[in-house]
Amino acid sequence: MPHETRTTCPYCGVGCGVIAKVDEHGIVSVKGDPDHPANLGRLCSKGSALADTLSMDGRALFPEIRGERADWNDALDLVAQKFSEAIAEHGPDSVAFYVSGQCLTEDYYVANKLMKGFIGSANIDTNSRLCMASSVAGHRRAFGSDTVPGTYEDLELADLIILVGSNLAWCHPVLNQRIQAAKQSRPGMKIVTIDPRRSVSADLADMHLMIRSDGDVALFNGLLAHLASSSAFDHDYVAAHTTGFPDALEVAKSRTILDISQETGLTVVELRAFYRLFETTGKVVTCYSQGVNQSSIGTDKVNAILNCHLATGRIGKPGMGPFSLTGQPNAMGGREVGGLANMLAAHMNIESEADRERVQRFWNAPTIAQKPGLKAVDMFEAVADGRIKALWIMATNPVVSMPDADRVREAIRNCPFVVVSDIQKNTDTAALAHVLLPATGWGEKDGTVTNSERRISRQRGFLDLPGETRPDWWHMAEVAKRMGFAGFDYAGPAEIFAEHAALSAFENGGSRDFDIGARANMGADEFDAMMPFQWPQPRGMAASTTRFFAKGGFYTPDRRARFIAVKSGRDDRTGSDAPFILNTGRIRDQWHTMTRTGKAARLSSHLAEPFVEINPADALELGISKAGLVQLENGFGSVVLRALLTERQPRGSVFVPMHWTDEYAADARIGALLAPRTDPVSGQPALKHAGVRVRPAEMTAFGFAVVAFRPGRFDAPYWGMAKAEGGWRVEFGFDAMPDDMEAWCRDSFGLSDRMEHLAYADSTTGQQRHGFFEDDRLVLAFYAAPEPVAVSRDWAVKQLSTSLATARARFAILAGRPGAGQMDPGATVCSCFSVGVNQIVAAVADGCRTVEAIGNALSAGTNCGSCRVEIKGIIDGCRRQAAE
Template sequence: MAVETKTTCPYCGTGCGVIARREADGRVSVKGDPDHPANFGRLCSKGSALGETVDLDDRLLHPEIGGRRASWDDALDLVADRFRTAIAEHGPDAVAFYVSGQCLTEDYYVANKLMKGFIGSANIDTNSRLCMSSSVAGHRRAFGADTVPGTYEDLELADLVVLTGSNLAWCHPVLFQRLAAAKAARPEMKVVVIDPRRTMTAEIADLHLSIRADGDVALFLGLLRHLAAHDALDRTYIAAHTRGFHAALAEALALDDAELQALTGLTASETDAFFRLFADTEKVVTCYSQGVNQSSAGTDKVNAILNCHLATGRIGRPGMGPFSLTGQPNAMGGREVGGLANMLAAHMALENPEDRDRVQRFWKAPVIADHAGLKAVDLFRAAADGKIKALWIMATNPVVSLPEADLVRQALRTCPFTVVSDMSGSTDTAREADVLLPALGWGEKDGTVTNSERRISRQRAFLPAPGEAQADWWQIAEVARRLGYGEAFPYQSPAEIFAEHAALSAFENEGARDFDIGAWSRRGGDDYQAMTPFQWPQRQDGSTQARFFADGRFYHADGKARFVAVSPSVVERRTADFPLILNSGRIRDHWHTMTRTGKSARLSSHIAEPFCEIHPRDAAALGIEDAALVAVESPLGRVILRALVTPRQAEGALFAPMHWNDGFAAEARIGALIPGLTDPHSGQPASKNVAVRARPFKASAYGFAVLREKPVGLDCAYWALGKAEHGWRLEFALDEAPEDWTGWCRDRLGLDPACEPIGYLDATSGDVRLAFFAGERLLAAVYLAREPVAVARSFALAQLGLAHGDMKTRLAVIAGRPDAGRADPGATVCACLSVGVNQITAAIRAGADSVEAIGACLNAGTNCGSCRSEIKGILHACHAAAAE
């Protein structure tokens, strides 16, 4: 009998509710939860494909020591012994935890408690350092606490929504759809997108500002100056509820028009249009994300934005306020428990001795960390320098995701003892571990997460634990017991941990701290199991609060907010040797380092290989053709990517996604290019402004292959592997073409030596087409050329699922295109419903003249809606071509 379970999506910080359905035969399907207030039933392409990612392929199913299977007792005894020895010989700061926004709050809480309250070090940091720590630092400077003032509803209530450093359409697709629906219902609503690239988000914009990298501080200083000059300040609010305004305004007034244009790269008419919109609109929400945070001036950018909202009193009221969009499903939960190296649990301050004493007394801890620990970049540098003797990494893959990625890999090899807790034992990071601990994944683990609007939701298990996998909190508590702290870590369930977490939030609070979920401190396991999504605070007296700061009450000691005087500082990182700026980020259908989304053929069909966006004029100057291979280099390393020549990319800059790793591509770890340059206040790395150079990558032979079985041990100058519905797809290039292609295919692609192909070799053109069959089943089709291969890839992939019992169908495989009676759908645009660009173009030619008409014809864009902006772009391109 099928069973349905309400849970929460494990991807972005939107925190969408999901209903997972498990069939009697074990198959899993998902749909959006119509009752969840984050998404009201909507899901993006990644969420819709969750059921395709829960198989046990590549799962770590038992502990390993030195690559060999071990018992839990042996593995945990070794972890405890090595940490104990390192602490005894070198002190508590010689050990560290590196955790993740993929952890549930209960996992985060136990890890933070052990490290800060019992080991006595603050050397616990999280990959959330890479996405939202500048926002945390900005909030604390301005508000006195890491408080997100508003709610998602404010995006729908606003009359102006400013999206800065946020590709909302691809990175928070459900929020984008909520915004798009609100704008469709109220066409007078305005949207401004501030981004160097013209992303899919810009398709909804009334104004797109292609700002220079790191020009945000100057832009919002210019806005503050404009507000002051045009009597658009709320001077009553400023006087009653803030401090520091005049110093902040002085910095804004010191910026003249010429400097504003130079620092932002925008024209006077562009900035004036934005400034007038903001000044003249009462209900303004400013959403910001990684384009703001991932900067060496990220905290100042945040405070420049907050200054404008404080100066107008547009904060904490319906339809207005600054809004930090977190990148990960539980980045906010990690903030609540003090998961960052410079924070304490329950939004208390590590630097505050009263807070340290309060937490130590509550935990009955023998010690408490009394100084900030190492932030992510510095933590791995310390490991590389030999200062960290024992390191435990949980639910993250820093060898791919961190800057200085090659140094991170070397750090793990240098560190005397490295533990990795993860679902997979073959990630780039797991391959460097001394001990591997199998962790539960989404669908198996049980706990809570907090989304970007402070809403706490349950993640519920609906799958059995595979093999010997255990929850992260259980692993940490078991090590704590072996270290002698068993009485403080008696947990038998996540409900017990959550109750303790809630009790700490209310302990000696009395309204002094924003984070308070004391109402849950006395509720039992049944209430925890039945929990419905709720926003904090939810205090012991039952009081709640949807928004903060409209009443002018902040969390500094005097109750007032702080304007922060910030200076514009656009650092020119380009040099004669590295004349381009690299901007890195996410794409629509993949997540982090692809350990989950890489399992889905649907999600791999939209963009199947690592790529580099480049402006046509830059491409022409460098001799880079569209779809050719390009080598991108920084002083730290090199990657090889597929060129995507597009005017959406700003001239003088490149964009490359951060997802691909050594399991899916030959050289595509973007983190290997990024230096460890960080914001001085937050420690967040600058991943959006990296000096690089680019050049064509020439090969002797290029290939595309469809394969029934996954190839292993690929040895090519370039390769990129992607999951397909009935097998795998492979793009590759070789420095030297072999004389015997049949032998090469058998050796390198793992084909049966007894299997004879059919095909042809054109000695003049260099084209080679080979197809290997076993009976009627296609095992592999390989297409080779001296230039990037032109073949109908969707057609070739479909052949893996078809029978080929006659020569006609086999010859069609070799040709790499359908015969005259069949259509090639083209590259996938709508991943949810597998609709290709050729199908959309055909519908437009047949008279579909809107995104809605295309949806009615093909269903494209009617599920999650993430592709609607791309469909709109295809529609515009077709109309433009027809008009020529």
């Protein structure tokens, strides 16, 4: 029967509400939930394409032991046995869990309870360590708790929004839409971006500060010194609700404006303009994300920002406050249940004997972890040196995402016992598992997530569980019972959530920020119907929108906030052997290691292969051509990527997305080049500042293919594949052109000798084109040349879904472009509606002169809005060309 289900998007920390509809044929469609307070019906390109990611392609559907199908009892018995043996022989710290912000809160809760309260070790950490740990540490140093003070509504109420290390337009697009709508209604609102790279978000800002990598502490220390002698300094707030201001100010004043200019790379004029804008604008929200957190001084950066808001009392009030933008859908939920190695459940402190005793008593646990466990980088170091004997990895892909990724891969490969719980069986990490446990995915999972503004929402299943998949919490509860532990006999996620809520209220009485005791007695029906709500919600309190700290009330022993004195100073990672700064991050349409988004053709249509952004002047000096292939290398590893020349990238630095894996490319795991260097307070690795050498990759031939099925890996020094409508597309680079390209194609793609083959070769130019057909369908088109192949890629992809019944139609494939009267849409600009650059240019020629006019004509830019800046750039380019 057709049905609709209100659930939550599984991507970033915005936590958008989604309505999933399953029709009478079982076809799923998604739309934004207009009643969800996070997004009010908006979705980004990834959220809009969720239905495209639900295929069974590559799904783990049955338990496996050493690559062979097994039944659940055998698999779970083996996990329990191996973990029990390691603990008995080597102690509880010889085992570890590495979990994920993709887990639901209920999954996280059971994992944390099992490890800390029953195994008795704190060796449970999460990939959230890679994205938000410095924010957690900064909050705890300043506030005494990991508390996000504000709400999304503050972004619409602010008169000044500062985006620090955040490409909001691509990484949190729905929040960007909310801000842009607010700015349109109130043009006086100002936006400042602070980022070493001119991202798309900078194009939407009134001021962009192209700061040097890790110059943030100097910038905000300078701001604090400026504010201290200005009318914006809130003497009453500082006196009544804080401590430590004199020490923080003394350190901040130790640098002159010229010192700050040198450390940040910003001019004195830029600095003074920014400081004056912050000073004179009352309602200020400072949003910060991975550019702040993913640093060896990330915690100090966070506290430098918090210091400025505390000094002005701009915290916890409408339109004011520091705002940590969470990277993952449930990083916040994981923090709430103690999913980090240095935290206890319900925002209690593992360092506190009273808190440890309280949690142990609530769980009726046989033991409790007595000290913080190993944080992510240290955990995999312990796997490498043999201290960890049994490792359980859940819903994450550390072989790709961790720094020093090649060493992490070898560590996991050599670990005596590795369990992986995942929805996909072919990830880089799952390939190393001794036991693979098939997990439920989005559309099947049932539980809760918490977004960046502390709002807890239900993620509801609307699809039947495929194969023998089971929820992650069930995996762990069953293993716990097999290890002889009581307290894990849960009937479903409602019971787990109710226990989690009860623990949050247990002996609390306002002493801790996280309290959802009002939900502690919730039954399954009430849990099923639960609407999004923001914490805290103690017993007896109705759900409401809340802010923290406008009138003090911090969670330190004296209930005062702490100013933290943080010293500036850049630690440059470059040198003569690695002169370029490597910055890493996300792109608009992909998520993490592409486990889900890699299945959606439209999400690969905008940027379909691994690439490196490099300044054109640097490229010219290095002999790197437009669309050429580039090798990045240092003492940790090397990668080969496509060159994307752009002046958005400052000279002396390069930017590489973190998404590509060995499933999708020959050699593009950027984590292999990143040192395992961490922030000394948070343990978060510095993923955005490494030194690399950059040089042209020596290729003598290039190729492009469209193929009707997913191919395997290729014997070529460079290849990158992406899902396409009707099949797959693949880019190639070769040391030398294969002598017999037809034979190479048949062998590399596994084609039958019976397939019809058509070919064209030009001995003068060195170009070759090959088509392989089965009946009236194209199976493979392969184009090769001594330089990057000039083919209409989107047109070639569409031929996979086109009937080619005549010889003329099949020969047309070899042309590599549409014939007369057919339009080549060009490279995709709008993924939501599959609109290409040539279509936009044609619309401009027909009289569309604004982004809105393009939207009316082609729909481009009217859904998630992430492509609007690119559309405007095309319009402006057409105007300049016309003027010439």
